[in-house]
Amino acid sequence: MATFSSLARQHVLQAIEEYDRRGAEDFLAVYGFAPNPAWTIQHEGRVYDLPAVVGVAHRYATGRLATSDDLAGSLPVAGAILRKRGFEVTEPAGASTARAVRAAAAPRARRTTTAPAPAKPRRASEPERVAPVCPTCSMTLPSTGVCDYCA
Template sequence: MATFSSVTRQHILQAIAEYDDRGAENFLGVYGFGPSRGYTLVHEGKTYDSKAILGVAHRYATGRAATSEEFHGGTHGAAEILRKRGFEVDEPETAAAPQKAAAPRKAAAPRKAATPRKPAEPERVAPICPTCFMTLPGTGVCDSCG
């Protein structure tokens, strides 16, 4: 299971920038996330898939992207973490408490039309030395262990 304590606001902003650069469909496909069915991150008038953004922010923080199965509390858990980092997360209508009156929402700005992009290639996993656990150079021989 992934822990998100090392994920900072800056890591989340980096993931948002990558999402904007790749486009939603390509971003989700590269990291293996499906489209959000509820909780959406709102940043600068645009909406983002909360679990995918947090999973990729985990990659910026630790070097490994978290998968959708690694979230404690599902999408709701991702929303809590994003809120703690100062982001706005919209809840689906069915998740709102029945006693509360729904707060009026601002109309989100429409997303820009996606430009066709070259599909991204999956991230290559670097080989690791089995003795010292350092990333191996291109030669495949560890500089430390030989």
């Protein structure tokens, strides 16, 4: 099972750019994904296959392609992470309902009648730091700034 916390917006945009360059059928065929119209990601008015984009973005982030087997059961998590990265994700109608049912079934803590805590001032969120990428192989560069594969 793949983890998606290493996916940055930049990695997803690289996968989308490759998707556009290759075309949907070729992109899915090259990486071994079947079309999945239930899970989609929208970017600049275009719709993309979410599992394929996430799998290839995982490759850009870690160097290892996340296959369909790796993504099985992980699409809600990947979708939530991509929403945090600013993308619009659609999921099957049952996926969000299942989460709501699980949340409703979870035991709730009792509330006490104490005075509310004073509100803390909110900090402005910092923009996501864009990691440097090797211009030759598109891998994320280590802190030395020299690509491990090309140099």
